[in-house]
Amino acid sequence: MPETLILDGNRVATDIKESLSGAIQSLAKRGIVPCLATILVGDDPSSATYVRMKGNACKRLGIQSIRLDLPKDTSTGELILAIRKLNADPNVHGILLQHPVPHQIDERAAFEAISIEKDVDGVTTLGFAQNAFGFADFPSCTPAAIIAILDYYNISIEGKHAVVIGRSPILGKPVSIMLLNQNATVTTCHSKTTNLEDIVRLGDIVVAAVGKPRFVKGDWIKSGAIVLDAGYNEGNIGDVDYDGCLLKASAITPVPAGVGPVTIAALLKHTVAAAEKLAK
Amino acid sequence: MPETLILDGNRVATDIKESLSGAIQSLAKRGIVPCLATILVGDDPSSATYVRMKGNACKRLGIQSIRLDLPKDTSTGELILAIRKLNADPNVHGILLQHPVPHQIDERAAFEAISIEKDVDGVTTLGFAQNAFGFADFPSCTPAAIIAILDYYNISIEGKHAVVIGRSPILGKPVSIMLLNQNATVTTCHSKTTNLEDIVRLGDIVVAAVGKPRFVKGDWIKSGAIVLDAGYNEGNIGDVDYDGCLLKASAITPVPAGVGPVTIAALLKHTVAAAEKLAK
Secondary structure (H helix, E strand, O other): OOOOEEOOHHHHHHHHHHHHHHHHHHHHHOOOOOEEEEEEEOOOHHHHHHHHHHHHHHHHHOOEEEEEEEOOOOOHHHHHHHHHHHHHOOOOOEEEEOOOOOOOOOHHHHHHHOOHHHOOOOOOHHHHHHHHOOOOOOOOHHHHHHHHHHHHOOOOOOOOEEEEEOOOOOOHHHHHHHHHHOOOEEEEEOOOOOOHHHHHOOOOEEEEOOOOOOOEOHHHOOOOOEEEEOOOEOOOEOOEOHHHHHOOOOEEOOOOOOHHHHHHHHHHHHHHHHHHHHHO | OOOOEEOOHHHHHHHHHHHHHHHHHHHHHOOOOOEEEEEEEOOOHHHHHHHHHHHHHHHHHOOEEEEEEEOOOOOHHHHHHHHHHHHHOOOOOEEEEOOOOOOOOOHHHHHHHOOHHHOOOOOOHHHHHHHHOOOOOOOOHHHHHHHHHHHHOOOOOOOOEEEEEOOOOOOHHHHHHHHHHOOOEEEEEOOOOOOHHHHHOOOOEEEEOOOOOOOEOHHHOOOOOEEEEOOOEOOOEOOEOHHHHHOOOOEEOOOOOOHHHHHHHHHHHHHHHHHHHHHO
C-alpha cells in the first residue's frame, strides 16, 4: 500500500504568504500598509488564541493589525457601532469578527454590518452568495484554505465525490458550494443525517467541519480517500480520528499544521487584496 | 406493490392561491392592488408562454400585472434602466425578469439590479444568500414550489437523502440548500458528475433540474423514491422519463401539472407578501 500523503498546511501557508510579498511591497511604495482589524468579544480563551495568532501572522508579513477587545456583555448595537467605525476608517482594509460571539449578540446582524469591501472572511450574506455564484472577492477563509491545499498538492476535484460533514454558514455551506463550483459532486451531511458512516464512505474527498473531537473514524473512510480536517477542538484535536483515518486515506491534513495555518494565510491574502482594491 | 402517488401540482397551486385571498382583500380595503411586473427580452416562444401564463394567473387572482416587452437587441444598460424604473415605481411590488435573456445581456448584472424588496423570484445574490441562511422573504419560486409540494403531501424531508441533478443559480443551488435547511442530506450532481446513475440511485428524494428531456431514467431511481421533475422542455416534456420512473417511484410529479403551476402560485404568493410588506 502506498504511503499516505500528509498535506502540510504550513507549507501551503508559506507558499501563499510568500506570494503576497510583491503586492505588499508595491503598496508600501505608495504609502499603504494593509490593515486587518480583528474584533474579539468576551474572553473565550480559544478565540483569544486565534485572534493572537492572526495578529502575529500579520506582523511577520508587514501587515498592520488592529485588535479591538470588547467586554463579554457587549450588546449587538454596540458591536455594530464598533464595526461601522471600522467600515468608515480608510486605513482599515479587512474586518474579522471572531466567531463565536456571546449569546446575547445577534451574530448574523453583526456579520451583516461588515461592509462587503472589508468582508475578508466572507461572512456577510452578500459575500456568501458571491462565493456561491463563483465571483466573490473574499470567500470564507477556511473553505478557501481547503481548496488551496487541494490545489497546492495538485489533487484534482473535478468529477470526485466530496462529502462535507457540517453545514454552518461560514464553513460547511460555503465549502460545499466551492467544491461544487470546482466540479465535484457534493454531498452535505449534518446532525440529522441518517447512515452518516455509509454516506462518508462514498467520499473521494471528505471534509470534516463538525466541531466534535475525533468524530470521523477510520472505518468510515473509503480506501484512498482524501481527508481534510477543518475541526479544531480543545487540546489541538481535530474532527477526524487522525490515526484511524491515516491508515485508509491516500492524503490527510493533520491537526495542528493542517487547515489552520492555511486559513490564516487566506485571511492575510484577502486583506492584501482588499487593500489593493481600495488603492485602485 | 402500492400505487404510485401522483403529486398534483394543480391541487397544490389552488391551495396556495386560495390562501392568498384574505390578504388580497385586506390590501384592497386599503386601496392596494398587488402588482407584478414581468420583463421579457426578445421573442423566445417558450419564455413568451411562461410570461403569458404568469400574467393570466395574476389576473384570475386579482393581482395586477404589468408586462414589459423589450426588443431582443436590448443592451444590459437599457435593461438595467428599465428595472430601475420598476424599482422606483411604488405601485409595483414584484419584478420578474424572465430567464433566459439574449446572449448580449449580462443576466447576472440585470438580476442584481432588482431591488431586494421586489425580488419575488429570489434571483439576486442577496436573495439567494438570505434563502441559504433560512431567512429569505422570497426564495426562488421553483425551489419553493418543490418544498411546497412535499409539504402539501406531508412527505417528510428530514433525514432523507435528496439528490438534486443540476446546479443553476436559480434552481439547482437554491433547492439543494433549501432541502439541506429542511434537514435532508443533500447531494448535488451536474454535468461533470461521474457515475450519475449510481448517485441518483441513492436518493430517497430526487429533484431533476437539468434541462434535458426525459433525462432521468426509471432504472436510475431507487424503489420507493420521491421524484420531483422541475424540468420543462419543448412539447411539455419534463427532465424525467415519467413512464419509466412511475414504475419505481412512491410519488412523482407529472409534467405538465406538476412543479410548473406551483412555481406560478409561489410567484403570486411572494408578490402579495411584497405588497403586504410595503404597506406596513
